[in-house]
Amino acid sequence: MTQLEYLLQQLINAVSMGSLYALMAIGLAMVFGILRLINFAHGDLIMVGSYGVLLLNAAGLPFIAAAAAGAALSGVAGLLMERLAYRPIRGAGDVAMLLNSFAVTILLENLGIVIFTAKSRPFPSPEAFNAVVELGAVRVSSLSLISIATTVILLVLLTIFVTKTEIGISLRATAQDLVAARLMGIDVNKVIAAAFLIGSCLAGVVGVLWSARIGKVDPLMGFQPVLKAFVASVVGGLGSIPGAVLGGYILGIIEVLLQGLLPSSLAPFRDAFVFALLIVLLLFRPNGIMGGRDKEKI
Amino acid sequence: MKFPAKGKLVYAAAGAALLAFAALVVAGGSGYAERIFIGLAISIVLAEALNLFNGFTGLFSLGHVGFMAIGAYASAILTLPLQAKASNLPDLPAWLAQVQLPFLPAALVGALVATLVAALVGVPLMRLTGPYVSVATMGFLVITQVVLANWDSMTRGARTFAGVQSLTTPVNAWIWAAVAVYLVLRIKNSSFGRSMRASRDNEIAAESIGTNVVGQRLIAFCMSAFLTAIGGALWAHFICAFSPKSFYFSQTFSVITMVVVGGLGSILGSVVGVLFVTVLSEILRYLEGGFSLGPLAVPPVYGASQVIMAIVLVLVIVYRPTGIMGESDSGLASLGKALGRRMGAGGANK
Numbered sequence: 001m002t003q004l005e006y007l008l009q010q011l012i013n014a015v016s017m018g019s020l021y022a023l024m025a026i027g028l029a030m031v032f033g034i035l036r037l038i039n040f041a042h043g044d045l046i047m048v049g050s051y052g053v054l055l056l057n058a059a060g061l062p063f064i065a066a067a068a069a070g071a072a073l074s075g076v077a078g079l080l081m082e083r084l085a086y087r088p089i090r091g092a093g094d095v096a097m098l099l100n101s102f103a104v105t106i107l108l109e110n111l112g113i114v115i116f117t118a119k120s121r122p123f124p125s126p127e128a129f130n131a132v133v134e135l136g137a138v139r140v141s142s143l144s145l146i147s148i149a150t151t152v153i154l155l156v157l158l159t160i161f162v163t164k165t166e167i168g169i170s171l172r173a174t175a176q177d178l179v180a181a182r183l184m185g186i187d188v189n190k191v192i193a194a195a196f197l198i199g200s201c202l203a204g205v206v207g208v209l210w211s212a213r214i215g216k217v218d219p220l221m222g223f224q225p226v227l228k229a230f231v232a233s234v235v236g237g238l239g240s241i242p243g244a245v246l247g248g249y250i251l252g253i254i255e256v257l258l259q260g261l262l263p264s265s266l267a268p269f270r271d272a273f274v275f276a277l278l279i280v281l282l283l284f285r286p287n288g289i290m291g292g293r294d295k296e297k298i
Numbered sequence: 299m300k301f302p303a304k305g306k307l308v309y310a311a312a313g314a315a316l317l318a319f320a321a322l323v324v325a326g327g328s329g330y331a332e333r334i335f336i337g338l339a340i341s342i343v344l345a346e347a348l349n350l351f352n353g354f355t356g357l358f359s360l361g362h363v364g365f366m367a368i369g370a371y372a373s374a375i376l377t378l379p380l381q382a383k384a385s386n387l388p389d390l391p392a393w394l395a396q397v398q399l400p401f402l403p404a405a406l407v408g409a410l411v412a413t414l415v416a417a418l419v420g421v422p423l424m425r426l427t428g429p430y431v432s433v434a435t436m437g438f439l440v441i442t443q444v445v446l447a448n449w450d451s452m453t454r455g456a457r458t459f460a461g462v463q464s465l466t467t468p469v470n471a472w473i474w475a476a477v478a479v480y481l482v483l484r485i486k487n488s489s490f491g492r493s494m495r496a497s498r499d500n501e502i503a504a505e506s507i508g509t510n511v512v513g514q515r516l517i518a519f520c521m522s523a524f525l526t527a528i529g530g531a532l533w534a535h536f537i538c539a540f541s542p543k544s545f546y547f548s549q550t551f552s553v554i555t556m557v558v559v560g561g562l563g564s565i566l567g568s569v570v571g572v573l574f575v576t577v578l579s580e581i582l583r584y585l586e587g588g589f590s591l592g593p594l595a596v597p598p599v600y601g602a603s604q605v606i607m608a609i610v611l612v613l614v615i616v617y618r619p620t621g622i623m624g625e626s627d628s629g630l631a632s633l634g635k636a637l638g639r640r641m642g643a644g645g646a647n648k
Contacts, residue, residue: 038429088616089616089619092615093619095352096615098432099554099558099611099615100611100612102551102611103609103611103612106605106607107604107605107609110605110608111605223547234434238429238433268444268448269444269445271444272441272445275437275438275440276437278434279419279422279437279438280422282422283422283425286425286426286430
């Protein structure tokens with residue numbers, strides 16, 4: 001294998017990881033953009049979706065149908081979360097919201113433990129996910145390519161949604177200025193529900209792809225990806241959807257680079273380097289890459 | 299200053315509960331009562347320390363447990379007898395392998411290390427705006443976690459650090475709890491504290507009268523890290539065996555819950571929050587193991603206590619977003635002022 005081919009192979013790995021981070025970060029960005037809520041519980045929607053796929057598949061549904069239903073289940077869980085935990089305290093301040101999302105996380109994870117026990121279960125990924133695709137000398141897993149393709153399709157759909165549909169335009173307007181949007185006759189409750197629904201469905205899709213990647217499902221599985229998604233959304237600029245996508249791909253590339261460059265004695269410290277780089281980035285761009293440099297205007 | 303009746307009531311209830319615990323312990327009660335009693339004091343130190351930053355600066359750190367871990371590990375290593383060091387931590391650097399300190403100096407060294415780290419991390423972090431600070435401090439927590447779990451020669455890596463000297467007593471724990479309450483109260487009512495709270499309530503206005511908001515936050519962050527590390531050291535010598543996982547999100551969540559349930563920014567509130575959460579979680583933990591109500595037998599459901607705790611927290615936030623005490627400290631503030639005068643340190647404020 002030539003150096004170029006090796007590079008290409010690593011790039012595909014980076015982009016496929018980055019795709020998952022981007023999908024997660026979009027959900028965080030949509031909710032943050034409107035509510036200024038850092039939604040910790042977003043990761044647990046991954047878990048909800050994955051268990052949904054697992055159970056429906058075991059009940060006899062074909063995998064693709066189960067995956068779609070699992071993503072929809074995440075969406076419903078996100079809607080419920082908004083209605084039960086976040087709507088009652090809307091306007092109570094950022095801290096109350098943040099804390100509520102902490103509480104929802106603990107609630108969902110422990111509910112998962114109560115219902116499914118803490119033991120992990122194997123994820124029923126279909127054969128097609130585990131195949132190795134050879135493009136010349138470049139060997140990549142079909143799952144990587146499926147992740148990238150799925151993300152591209154979803155990003156196109158999302159772009160059409162936020163630029164062409166009425167509710168999508170309302171969503172961007174609300175993110176820009178909630179009070180003004182309400183004065184223009186936008187039903188803010190509907191917009192917020194839509195943001196949760198879409199973000200959560202994306203998390204459900206990530207759930208399917210992530211579980212297929214690690215091969216198992218457990219109640220705490222959403223924790224690691226949501227931490228990474230936070231990094232991605234902060235890198236891009238909190239609340240910016242294009243920023244979230246950009247941050248996700250940057251994070252994917254940085255992780256693969258660190259994997260290749262760190263000497264083996266430092267390899268276990270990879271996540272520490274990722275977060276340290278984040279802090280260094282914030283030193284130069286306190287509002288992330290797409291967040292602009294402006295301070296609050298009076 | 300007028301005392302709101304509710305404040306007085308909560309004040310009396312908190313005092314009564316603490317006295318009851320103390321009486322139980324002094325009466326030679328069970329080891330269980332003593333452990334709760336010490337645990338309360340340590341939680342008060344941790345909660346007041348967090349309150350000092352999260353309550354007064356308006357930023358919300360999610361990374362303080364990282365400082366707790368630094369205090370705990372530093373103090374545990376420094377107090378370990380030389381023989382235990384040779385067998386448990388054979389790869390310790392030579393200068394550390396030869397040292398054994400008593401509790402107080404070890405805890406202070408740990409706290410100074412944490413303060414230094416806070417200063418280092420704080421320089422980039424304190425310039426950020428609210429939500430970015432939360433995520434970045436969480437990043438700091440992840441960094442400490444990864445470092446602790448992989449620095450085998452110092453921390454035994456992810457394995458349990460066992461055999462830590464049992465040096466936390468009801469007396470030294472409660473002295474530190476009192477010091478924490480007193481210090482944070484004095485800071486709250488000092489000109490520094492007032493200026494900090496002014497910046498919290500209106501950053502632009504505070505800057506326009508010449509307040510160095512970033513510098514102020516950095517100082518608060520460092521002081522808060524110092525106290526948190528002391529809390530960590532007390533905790534280490536109380537629990538005596540822990541691993542990096544002990545200092546992660548569930549611990550973070552528990553301290554934050556105490557502070558917020560009590561009332562962010564209220565010193566008395568943190569004490570009330572500690573009492574509330576400790577008592578509730580002890581009851582829930584007891585019930586989780588299964589119990590019987592007459593003919594009705596409830597089997598043990600592990601994880602259920604956490605679920606109920608989370609629901610209680612959501613309910614408190616929904617119905618009382620500012621916590622039990624709001625931000626008020628009316629009764630305690632005048633007490634602190636009186637104490638301050640008596641000790642010749644002058645009033646808490648002019």
